[in-house]
Amino acid sequence: MTTQDGGRPLLTTETGAPVADNQNSETAGRGGPLLVQDQQLFEKLARFNRERIPERIVHARGAGAYGTFTVTADVTTYTRAAFLSEIGKQTEVFVRFSTVAGSLGSADAVRDPRGFAIKFYTEEGNYDLIGNNTPIFFIKDPSKFPDFIHTQKRDPHTGSQEPDNVWDFWGLSPESTHQVTWLFGDRGIPASYRHMNGYSSHTYQWNNPAGEVFWVKYHFKTDQGIRNLDPAEAEILAGKDPDSHQRDLREAIERGEYPSWTVQVQIMPAADAATYRFNPFDLTKVWPHEDYPPIEIGRLELNRNPRNIFAEVEQSAFSPAHFVPGIGPSPDKMLQGRLFAYGDAHRYRVGINADQLPVNRPHATEARTYGRDGVLYDGRHSGSKNYEPNSFDGPVQTDRPLWAATGVSGLTGNHTAPAHAQDDDFVQAGDLYRLMPQEEKERLINNLAIALAGVSADRDDIVERAIDHFRRADSDFGSRLEAGVKERRR
Numbered sequence: 001m002t003t004q005d006g007g008r009p010l011l012t013t014e015t016g017a018p019v020a021d022n023q024n025s026e027t028a029g030r031g032g033p034l035l036v037q038d039q040q041l042f043e044k045l046a047r048f049n050r051e052r053i054p055e056r057i058v059h060a061r062g063a064g065a066y067g068t069f070t071v072t073a074d075v076t077t078y079t080r081a082a083f084l085s086e087i088g089k090q091t092e093v094f095v096r097f098s099t100v101a102g103s104l105g106s107a108d109a110v111r112d113p114r115g116f117a118i119k120f121y122t123e124e125g126n127y128d129l130i131g132n133n134t135p136i137f138f139i140k141d142p143s144k145f146p147d148f149i150h151t152q153k154r155d156p157h158t159g160s161q162e163p164d165n166v167w168d169f170w171g172l173s174p175e176s177t178h179q180v181t182w183l184f185g186d187r188g189i190p191a192s193y194r195h196m197n198g199y200s201s202h203t204y205q206w207n208n209p210a211g212e213v214f215w216v217k218y219h220f221k222t223d224q225g226i227r228n229l230d231p232a233e234a235e236i237l238a239g240k241d242p243d244s245h246q247r248d249l250r251e252a253i254e255r256g257e258y259p260s261w262t263v264q265v266q267i268m269p270a271a272d273a274a275t276y277r278f279n280p281f282d283l284t285k286v287w288p289h290e291d292y293p294p295i296e297i298g299r300l301e302l303n304r305n306p307r308n309i310f311a312e313v314e315q316s317a318f319s320p321a322h323f324v325p326g327i328g329p330s331p332d333k334m335l336q337g338r339l340f341a342y343g344d345a346h347r348y349r350v351g352i353n354a355d356q357l358p359v360n361r362p363h364a365t366e367a368r369t370y371g372r373d374g375v376l377y378d379g380r381h382s383g384s385k386n387y388e389p390n391s392f393d394g395p396v397q398t399d400r401p402l403w404a405a406t407g408v409s410g411l412t413g414n415h416t417a418p419a420h421a422q423d424d425d426f427v428q429a430g431d432l433y434r435l436m437p438q439e440e441k442e443r444l445i446n447n448l449a450i451a452l453a454g455v456s457a458d459r460d461d462i463v464e465r466a467i468d469h470f471r472r473a474d475s476d477f478g479s480r481l482e483a484g485v486k487e488r489r490r
Helices: 039-049 142-152 163-172 174-183 231-240 244-254 270-275 309-314 333-349 427-435 438-453 460-473 475-488
Strands: 062-071 090-099 114-122 125-132 204-207 213-222 260-269 295-304
Touching (some): 062 114, 062 244, 062 309, 090 295, 142 163, 163 438, 174 427, 213 270, 244 295, 260 270, 427 460, 460 475
Antiparallel strands (some): 062 295, 090 114, 114 125, 204 213, 213 260, 260 295
């Protein structure tokens, strides 16, 4: 029997047995102690204790939605990726937005970069594009990433985020000056996920059917317009509605106000890279638009909310190593580190079969592998062989790489990234500052001064080192910041 007389389905245990009473635990007499034989109770408690997987170390706080990507320009000159093969072609996507430093229960309206991760469910497999709402990042080498994140998280001794740690690291890592300037500017606190841009930040490879190679950067320009929160407004909103960004995204889609972004790419012929004035694979640098103007290629729209946040947002797993034919990695050292780290994080958090969960598995094709077993394995391969090569008609390789080979030379070793003509850690931070209107400069100085004033009173060296970096970016920047900090540290 599966239904009651009233037609409602029967409640069952995890294994399908009907539940007689879901309101009262079984006891030894009325008012007596519980009985171990009440397996419905213990099944519920045991499941409840295990309902949460480990939260992400970074990007823990997030929201997501499904939608479509539509090609609006012919890019077949540059890439053989099938989902980009013709104007008007549409591909299903899932996008996850997130803050970086906060934990799962943190507020949305805070000063922090925002993750902007996109899963394209293409007919050649899933393509994951991992980005942020900033075109740059704090560091350029993955060996520094764990240390950087440690400074942004709670100190293991005090249990709080410590300004000393944050500014000590940034001051000793001058390449962070550009990103810190961006973060403490107006766009450091977006009004919502719908009102911010997204960027690949990293450089990627495109290759066309003829084997020609191009380096690309992606830009997602919000069609809703840029909107930001001032710090006082954000502080109130974070306290009143910690879920403000998640709520805004969900309710906009429910109203039929589907958020969208115009998708652009900057394209650099491979031959330009060696002599370009900036290292094109340095994550702390942008390619100025006058050098490589952004070209519109598509439109991203979000039009469907997830039905279960845990299954579809928390268990969603993105990895920059998920490429499709015609797209591949670049020599960007941070990207190279993330090719391993992201997938490994998901194998730890969700399990070895994370990519076969509904939100992660291919939607427009089928995954055919020789991987078997492990947590969450559902037996999908039935009796097929789990080794290759085999003579049982199992899947075989294509003999065509997804991306073109990259030339290398020299000796192995712990090398710094190659320096180009204008590669220092401050020039682009200075350019960004000088682009700002006077009122925006004042807000930037004020935001930075308040943050630096939080450094311990006996650690003026940390403050002075940080100010010196901004002074090297622009003398006016540094002088005004120095005065602002002194005023607040009297």
